[in-house]
Amino acid sequence: MSSAGAATVVSPAAPPRRRPRRRRRRRPVVAGLLLVVLAAVAGLLLLGGDAPFAPQTTVPVVRGTVTAEVSAPGSVVSATASDAGFAADGTVAAVDVAVGTPVRTGDVLATLDDGTARARVAAAAATLEADRRARDAAGAVPVPDPVALARLDAAIATDRAGVTEADGALDATVLRATQDGTVTAVAAHPGDRITATSPPAVRIADLTTLVVRTGIGPRDVAGMAAGQPATVAVDGGPPTAGQVADVAPAPGPDGRYTVAVDAMLPPTARIGQPADATVVLAQRTDVLVVPAAALAPDGRTVLVSGPDGERPRAVTVGLVGREGVEILDGVVAGQLVVVSDDPRTAS
Structure with a gap:
């Protein structure tokens, strides 16, 4: 027994213990994100690693029409239409038409100063007339000189050629329409100097x-x-x-x-x-057709889609149109081919 008056010692109460908060487990979430990233990287590697996923779909091989056009x-x-230009050098004296003027074949379009050409025609005609008179006189004598007559005949032939040439030069000063139609351009004006290098006048x-x-x-x-x-x-x-x-x-x-x-x-x-x-x-009708985008870059392969996935298939190409391509061999109607914005040759 304890003695009277003895003090009783009471231990202080211990503070209540807080239960530790459980940390949320993040490992599964982190692992899931990692798998997604790895899958994306793997997909890029399979595609070549240099471009995002190309949108693609499948379409059936059909019979239809292929048209090649440009x-x-x-x-x-x-x-x-025709261009009319002067055949002679000279100075433009007059232009008889304007843009919009209707003309008929042979109508006068413009003329050159013909003073020199007319003088040349007159001189050639005078020379011819003089030689003709001399020929008549030489032949009228009782005993004509055959040598003199031959010389005059040759001179007359030359004179005739001179007259023809002078007449042609005079005609060349007149520009005429070579067809029926309407004047659409006029490049010559009065006072212009015309040469062989000048552009067409009308x-x-x-x-x-x-x-x-x-x-x-x-x-x-x-x-x-x-x-x-x-x-x-x-x-x-x-x-x-x-x-x-x-x-x-x-x-x-x-x-x-x-x-x-x-x-x-x-x-x-x-x-x-x-x-x-x-x-x-x-144009080809009733032929096997696939879209142009179904061909791989080599132009001889398509990706055929089936139950076991996509497989490359060599094809023989016929007529190539802007949208469709004729297939001569390698696929049949109804098979599904892959169409992509960025078709690639499968390996």
């Missing part, structure tokens, strides 16, 4: 027969000929059907061949208006 800008011109065009003229490169013009189907669109308007009217046999200074397309142009069409021409080079 388009080029051009302008509206007259189907029949241009005439038949405004009732307008065509679209364009330039085609050597590679495309090889398959062009008069009569091939074509379309034209004048100044951004709707296309109208027509056909190739003419193909130049030689290239121009720019290396392109001039091609004229005849079509039913709108009533508002005018010479010089811009126009686009499209010529159909070839």
